[in-house]
Amino acid sequence: xxxxxxxxxxxxxxxxxxxxxxxxxxxxxxxxxxxxxxxxxxxxxxxxxxxxxxxxxxxxxxxxxxxxxxxxxxxxxxxxxxxxxxxxxxxxxxxxxxxxxxxxxxxxxxxxxxxxxxxxxxxxxxxxxxxxxxxxxxxxxxxxxxxxxxxxxxxxxxxxxxxxxxxxxxxxxxxxxxxxxxxxxxxxxxxxxxxxxxxxxxxxxxxxxxxxxxxxxxxxxxxxxxxxxxxxxxxxxxxxxxxxxxxxxxxxxxxxxxxxxxxxxxxxxxxxxxxxxxx
Amino acid sequence: xxxxxxxxxxxxxxxxxxxxxxxxxxxxxxxxxxxxxxxxxxxxxxxxxxxxxxxxxxxxxxxxxxxxxxxxxxxxxxxxxxxxxxxxxxxxxxxxxxxxxxxxxxxxxxxxxxxxxxxxxxxxxxxxxxxxxxxxxxxxxxxxxxxxxxxxxxxxxxxxxxxxxxxxxxxxxxxxxxxxxxxxxxxxxxxxxxxxxxxxxxxxxxxxxxxxxxxxxxxxxxxxxxxxxxxxxxxx
Numbered sequence: 001x002x003x004x005x006x007x008x009x010x011x012x013x014x015x016x017x018x019x020x021x022x023x024x025x026x027x028x029x030x031x032x033x034x035x036x037x038x039x040x041x042x043x044x045x046x047x048x049x050x051x052x053x054x055x056x057x058x059x060x061x062x063x064x065x066x067x068x069x070x071x072x073x074x075x076x077x078x079x080x081x082x083x084x085x086x087x088x089x090x091x092x093x094x095x096x097x098x099x100x101x102x103x104x105x106x107x108x109x110x111x112x113x114x115x116x117x118x119x120x121x122x123x124x125x126x127x128x129x130x131x132x133x134x135x136x137x138x139x140x141x142x143x144x145x146x147x148x149x150x151x152x153x154x155x156x157x158x159x160x161x162x163x164x165x166x167x168x169x170x171x172x173x174x175x176x177x178x179x180x181x182x183x184x185x186x187x188x189x190x191x192x193x194x195x196x197x198x199x200x201x202x203x204x205x206x207x208x209x210x211x212x213x214x215x216x217x218x219x220x221x222x223x224x225x226x227x228x229x230x231x232x233x234x235x236x237x238x239x240x241x242x243x244x245x246x247x248x249x250x251x252x253x254x255x256x257x258x259x260x261x262x263x264x265x266x267x268x269x270x271x272x273x274x275x276x277x278x279x
Numbered sequence: 280x281x282x283x284x285x286x287x288x289x290x291x292x293x294x295x296x297x298x299x300x301x302x303x304x305x306x307x308x309x310x311x312x313x314x315x316x317x318x319x320x321x322x323x324x325x326x327x328x329x330x331x332x333x334x335x336x337x338x339x340x341x342x343x344x345x346x347x348x349x350x351x352x353x354x355x356x357x358x359x360x361x362x363x364x365x366x367x368x369x370x371x372x373x374x375x376x377x378x379x380x381x382x383x384x385x386x387x388x389x390x391x392x393x394x395x396x397x398x399x400x401x402x403x404x405x406x407x408x409x410x411x412x413x414x415x416x417x418x419x420x421x422x423x424x425x426x427x428x429x430x431x432x433x434x435x436x437x438x439x440x441x442x443x444x445x446x447x448x449x450x451x452x453x454x455x456x457x458x459x460x461x462x463x464x465x466x467x468x469x470x471x472x473x474x475x476x477x478x479x480x481x482x483x484x485x486x487x488x489x490x491x492x493x494x495x496x497x498x499x500x501x502x503x504x505x506x507x508x509x510x511x512x513x514x515x
Contacts (some may be wrong), residue, residue, distance in 0.1 A: 049384040106460075171362050197341055200397035200410045225396060225407045 010072050018068035025064020029057035049128065050115050053109055054133070097134065098264060104133040110257035112158050120122045121148060161226075169233040174215030174239060179249045181208050181216050187247055188240055190218055195236065197228040215252030228238040281491075286322065293425065293512065294391065295373075299329065310387060320387065327379050329386065332493040333428060334374035335451045337409050339390035345451040346509065348399050348408035348451075349430070351415055355444045357436045357471065364433045366416040367447075370394075370409070371428045371463055376494055383393050385496060392426050399448055400513030404431075406445070408448060410427040419462070428456065428463035429504045431484075435469045444471065444515050451483035453507025456493035464490070469515075477515045480508045 002013040010048045033053045040049045108131065113119050118129045119138070126140035136153045148156075152155045163166070175184050192198045203222045210217035220240065224232045241251055280292045286299045294313040299306050299322070306322040308329075335466050337344060349367055357363065375387035397410035419429055436442055447469055457464050464487075470478045 104444070163406055165405060166398050166402045194393070196394040197396055199344075199407075200395055202398060223398065223402075227343055228341070 008073070009155055014073070021071065022064050023070045025067070025132050028220045029060040029064075030036075031084045032060065033057050046115055050073070050130070054108075058133070067083075096149070099151045100149045103150035104131070104135075105212050107131060107150055108134070113153070113160055114199055117163070118161040120161070121153060122156040124148065129152045132269055133182065165226055166202070166223050168221055170219060170221045170239065172209075172236050172254045173218045173220060173237075173243070173244070174212060175218060175249055176252045179216070181218060183247070184218055184244060184249050187243055188218065191236075191243055192222060192241060195232070197223070197224050198234050198236070199223040214254045280373075281332050283328050286326075287330050288329075289379065289393040291397055293423075293454070294362070295389075295425065297331075307414045310389065311380070312389065312391065319379040322377065323416050324377075324379060324421055327377055330378060330383075330494060332491070333371040333424070333456050333458050334388065334493060334496045335454045335456070336372045336394075336411075337451045338388050338393055338496060339372055344396070344407045345449065346399065346406050346408040347449045347454075348410050348417075349447045349449070350410065350412045351440060351447070352412055353355055354432075355415070357434060357442050357444060359439045359441060360436060362433065362435045364418075364431065366413075366419055367413040367432055368422055368427045369413070369465065370411050370428065371424075373425065374494065374496060381503065383494075387513070388496070391421070395424050396441060398448070406448075419464075424461055424463050424465070425456065428458075429467045430466055431464060432469065433467070434469045434471065438471055438473050440473050440474070442474050444469070444477075444513070446511075446515065448478060448511050449479055449481065450507055450509040451496075454495065454509060455481055455483055456495075457484070457487050457490035458493055459490050462490075463493075471515060475512070475514050477511045478508055479511060 002016075004012045006012055006015055008096055008139065024136055033056065036053050036056060037049060040052070068076050107113070113121075113128050113131070113136070115128050115131060119126070119128055121136075124138055124140065124146050125145065126138040129137040129139045129145065131137075131150075133150075135149050140146060140150065164255065173184070173188070176182065185206045185208075189204070192204045192206070198204055199222075204223065205219070205221040209219035222232070222236065244251070280290055280295070284290070284299075288302050289298045290296065296311045298309045300309070302321070304321065305324055306327075308322055309384060310318045336347060346367065347367060351367070370390070370392040372388060372390040373390075374385055377386040395410045396436060397408055398405050398407060399408045420460075430487075432447070442458050449467060454465060455469075466484050467479060467481045472478065493505065493509045
């Protein structure tokens with residue numbers, strides 16, 4: 001029964017052994033991946049760990065496939081010679097796959113993005129979930145997943161928001177012309193000083209950067225650790241506004257003062273427009 | 280306040296008070312800090328002990344770094360191949376560990392000192408650190424052990440030129456705190472390599488009579504310790 005020839009010289013026994021080897025190598029690669037993940041959990045970054053896991057599992061799978069093919073009587077050297085025309089056809093058909101695969105390898109070597117990074121890839125903004133050999137998965141902030149082929153990732157304009165350990169944000173706070181800008185700056189600086197995640201160094205910057213049409217513009221630049229950047233940015237402006245108002249400094253809004261010509265007592269520089277004499 | 284307590288118990292010191300009272304389902308742990316909301320937790324155990332001791336100041340308001348940066352209020356200039364020792368202060372946090380015969384766990388962790396963070400180095404390769412500014416003292420300064428500890432710091436200039444030091448970065452994994460009722464202390468070294476780099480580390484003193492070694496947070500988190508040293512490459 002097991003000697004039954006299925007195809008060419010391949011017997012049923014050989015096919016079963018080859019299939020078993022393939023399945024075992026698949027199971028071994030999965031078990032090893034799990035083991036590596038568990039062992040390196042607190043010892044390596046998620047990104048490096050995932051790359052290591054992938055390399056190990058691909059190597060085991062490739063060994064399993066080569067071994068299984070050898071049992072079926074297929075020699076790789078023979079495949080290389082015999083596969084000439086087939087190879088060309090497959091090559092043309094799988095051009096994009098190979099492109100993605102090569103890009104995937106280069107992405108893993110150059111590492112412009114890493115798993116867990118917040119990135120902008122050709123206007124797709126989100127967190128890198130996984131970098132596979134063919135594609136990269138991004139989870140957007142709206143909660144859906146975007147799969148991008150690695151070839152596109154490699155040639156895209158990539159903005160990685162979390163490469164550096166700290167990041168800066170800024171506000172423009174417009175106060176009224178009759179408010180004391182020095183006092184406003186002191187209040188804002190004190191608020192920043194009391195905020196733990198507003199970094200001491202690089203130093204925050206608070207200064208009058210523009211005398212606008214309707215307001216004196218106070219520019220505030222704050223550095224924060226990358227993990228706290230967003231929560232600080234979204235909370236600090238309202239705290240600045242409330243604290244300034246508590247101290248009697250108000251945020252300006254667009255307004256226009258209209259002077260009439262006969263209001264000399266209010267402004268001496270205004271010309272007097274004399275009414276024309278009636279005949 | 281530091282020490283081990285059998286539940287139930289109540290203690291109060293300055294702005295901090297802790298009450299562990301019996302209830303139908305075990306114990307209710309209640310922590311009060313003046314001007315802050317009361318924090319409560321339920322202990323589902325018939326018998327346990329709580330250890331209160333100082334811990335590394337790197338967990339409040341959030342654990343975002345393993346490094347503590349001390350900036351000296353005046354710059355120090357050290358002669359070639361000189362070795363000097365002095366005292367500085369550092370902020371501390373208070374850890375509450377719950378014990379049973381089988382296991383221990385960090386139960387609560389507070390800080391009575393406002394935190395501030397800073398970057399050591401440049402934004403690309405630097406590290407975020409917990410920031411603390413301190414004077415230097417020739418003798419152990421009088422500090423509140425619930426707020427600050429004292430570092431016995433030894434600086435050794437291995438360089439053949441004069442060097443100026445304004446800051447000192449410590450790795451949390453090496454922080455071994457020793458405490459008694461009136462003092463929390465830590466022993467550290469700084470080996471100046473050249474004008475911009477130094478190696479820092481903490482060490483265990485030969486004998487510290489009257490002091491207990493504090494339970495460390497990284498130990499309670501059951502993390503594998505990587506290194507206790509820190510190499511300052513971005514200026515000293």
